[in-house]
Amino acid sequence: MISSIIRVSENRCDLLVDKSGRTVAKIDLSNTLLSSNLATGFLRAIAALHGHSTVKSQVATLYRLRYFVSFLEKSGLSSRESLPNDVMHEFHRWLCKTHLMNTTQRAIQNEVLAVLRWCHRNFSRIVALDMDFKVPEISLNKDSISHRKRLDEIFVKQVLAICYQKIEAIEIRILYGRALLERSDLSEEDQKISYIFKSLLRVGSGLVPQIDDINRPGIKLLGLVRNTGGLKRYRKLFAICLEDILPFYLVVLIQSAGNAASIISMDRDSIRQHPLRDDLEFLDWNKLKVRREQRVDFPKDKHWSAPNVLRKLIQLNENLCSLAESSEQSKAFLALGSISQVAAVPSRQTLHNALADFISESHLSDFDFADWRHTNAELHFKKTGNVKVSQQRLNHQSVKTTSRYISSKEFSETEYRALHWFQGSLEKKARGTSPDKELHKEISGKGRQETVFGFSCRDPFSGLDGITESGQRCLSFTKCCTCPGAVITLDDVHVIARILSAKTTLEKAKNSADIEGWGARFQALYADTLLTINNSILPFVPESVVVKARDLAMRYPTLELE
Known part of the structure; x- marks a missing residue:
């Protein structure tokens, strides 16, 4: 969980304080020429608009707002x-004359607009009542957009192999x-090192002391320590050091495709059992x-999977928890x-x-932490040809967001609609009205079966879900909404009745989840299905069919979801 931050206001300045009282x-805004009214209004707007977000995001907001303050001063x-x-x-005219990149100019202008709009609604005395917010949008050109590196699969494996070696060491x-x-069964040399190590910990009250602590009369350790590798060696024997974190961090970052800042803030209890497997x-x-939960699954039996690497780290640094601040x-x-x-x-x-240092020592090409998220999106898309796979790996809510991470394909609006949520077929009854008669011939055979949420499946043994091997029965019963093998007959009252029954069940389950505290499980297992039914299926069903199906829906048994 994200640690709580308290906001303390004093003299045109908001202090962000953690649970331990540390700022x-x-x-x-105390070092600006803003009037007291303007400073107060801007600070309140930042708190209202971004107080729920991370400290980093709030500081970034202040950074962007300072351009507006500079404009006001000049x-x-x-x-x-x-x-x-x-x-x-x-301000728009002033901003366009700066040497900032177009993307930065747009971010600044949008931030200032948001702050002034909030003030217009909630602190109106600092803005004119007839304030004109309809300013031209700052356009982006291809040259103004920075492109992240997409690293190839060979390079990814090379970096991971180096990390694994370092973690083992x-x-x-x-x-x-x-x-x-x-x-106690140590060699003669190790007994000597053990004596020095234990002596250091006694002097340091359980910690490796500083050089000044052992360079005092009566403590005859300085020469012994220097002759056996120095204090740094004993500190590295005692605990995980700052430079040790990188290989663990890189492995988890690369395998999870997570955001760099979010991964480094990961909690010790981040490993969870899969609810079904x-x-x-x-x-x-x-x-x-x-502030949205992210989730990626991994096989348990892989020695170097991200959860197992994280386990190693948690075991190795367990003696440091008591030495950290409470937050x-x-x-x-x-x-x-x-x-x-x-x-x-x-x-x-x-x-x-x-x-x-890692790149230099390993003689690698240059890369940045943020490159790995784009690399994951690109490699998953190239392997599968399906942007939904990349979307799920990156935990994006919208496939359009994911497409920005993929350089190898430009997506049109038509493709967005085709790829968004429901990837199956919406059809009418096979009475010669279908544009694809072969499709109806295919799905009318013995392979077609009904599923738990009202979807029909072309063939549950075909492996169309992208997870189950072909020839094995599909067990991804909560993933029909994103499976290309799903089929919905829009003018079949019985089919739509089952869909409406499933919708009722899912909505009841969502309410129960919110009350009973299993909302994260609902999001992981059922949210996609409910969203697909509401946004991608029911809007295309004829109203006359919906009316008849509502009465019929009550005859279908509902599932108990938990």
């Missing part, structure tokens, strides 16, 4: 109590350090930007600081520094 960021408007009705048009090192402290497990985490004790990617005795999740800059 993690400032939304600060235009002599910052000291005013209320802004004129044409201020957005003037880290695991051997930490387990060796624990053996020095716990075992004993051979699978999930990684669950929150996408920080939108980070539940985090998976904890490491001991290089100087301080506090455990923490590595900062963004620390990770980038470690990545630069």
Whole structure:
């Protein structure tokens, strides 16, 4: 879960404070020339519009708003109590003259529009009542859009192989350090190292001390430590260090296709059992930007699967939880600081520094953390030819969003509609009215069967769901809504009655899930089906059929979903 942040307002500045009382960021307008009225209104707007989002997002909002503040200061408007009705048009012209990229200009303008619209509704004394918000949109051209790298499969395997080697070396090192402290059957050399190691921990009250702590009268450890590798060696035997986190992080990031900032904030309890299959497990985490749960499944028996790599890390850094601040004790990617005795999740800059060293030492081509999400989308699409596979891997709600991550195909609006949610066939009864008679001949054979939510299936043994092997009976009974083998006869009253019965069952289950606390399970198993029925099927059913089907729907038994 995302840690709670408290907002404390003081002197034209909002402090973002975590549970331990530490100020993690400032939304600060105290060093500007804004009037008290304008500063108060802008801060309230940021809190209302973005207070639910991450600290990083709120700081980014302030960064964009500061361009508007700069414009107001240069235009002599910052000291005013209320802004004129044409201020957005003037700002638009000013912004277009800057050397910022078009994408940045658009983001800034949209942010300022959102802030002023909120103020117009809720803090109206700082904007003109007849404020004109209809400013020209800043257009984007191809040159202004930055393109992420799509790394090829060979490179992906190369990076993962290097990470696996480094993880094995880290695991051997930490387990060796624990053996020095716990075992008595040590070699003569290891007994010497064990004596020094235990002595250091006594001086440091359970931690490896600093150099000043052992360079004191009466403590004869300095020479021994220097002759056996120095304090850094003993710190690395004691705990996972900041530079150790990178290979674990890269493996989870690459395999999960998650957002870089969200993955590094993953909790220690992120590994979950699959609700239906004993051979699978999930990684669950929150996408920080939108605070929405993300989920990817993995086979349990793969030694280097992301959940198993995360397990290794959690076991290796378990001694650091008590050394972290309360807001980070539940985090998976904890490491001991290089100087301080506090455990923490590595900062963004620390990770980038470690990545630069990793690339240099391994003689790899340059890449960035954000490249892996695009790479996942591209590789999954190339393998399957189905953008839905990429969409599910990236946990996108819209296939249109996913298409932006894929460079190998441009999607038209027609393709979006064809790919969105329901990939099966919507048809009429086979009375010669169908545009594809061969289709009806195919689905009218013994292969066609009914499914639990009212969908018909061309052939449950065909492997059309993309998961089940051809020849085996499909068990993906909650995925019919996205399967190309699904068929809905729109003018068959009995078919639509079963669809309406399923809709009622799903809506009741959703209400129960919200009340009883299993909403995440409902989203994972049933939400797609309900959305497909409401958005992609029922709008195309003739009203006369719906009326007759409603009466008939009550005769069909409803499922108990949990």
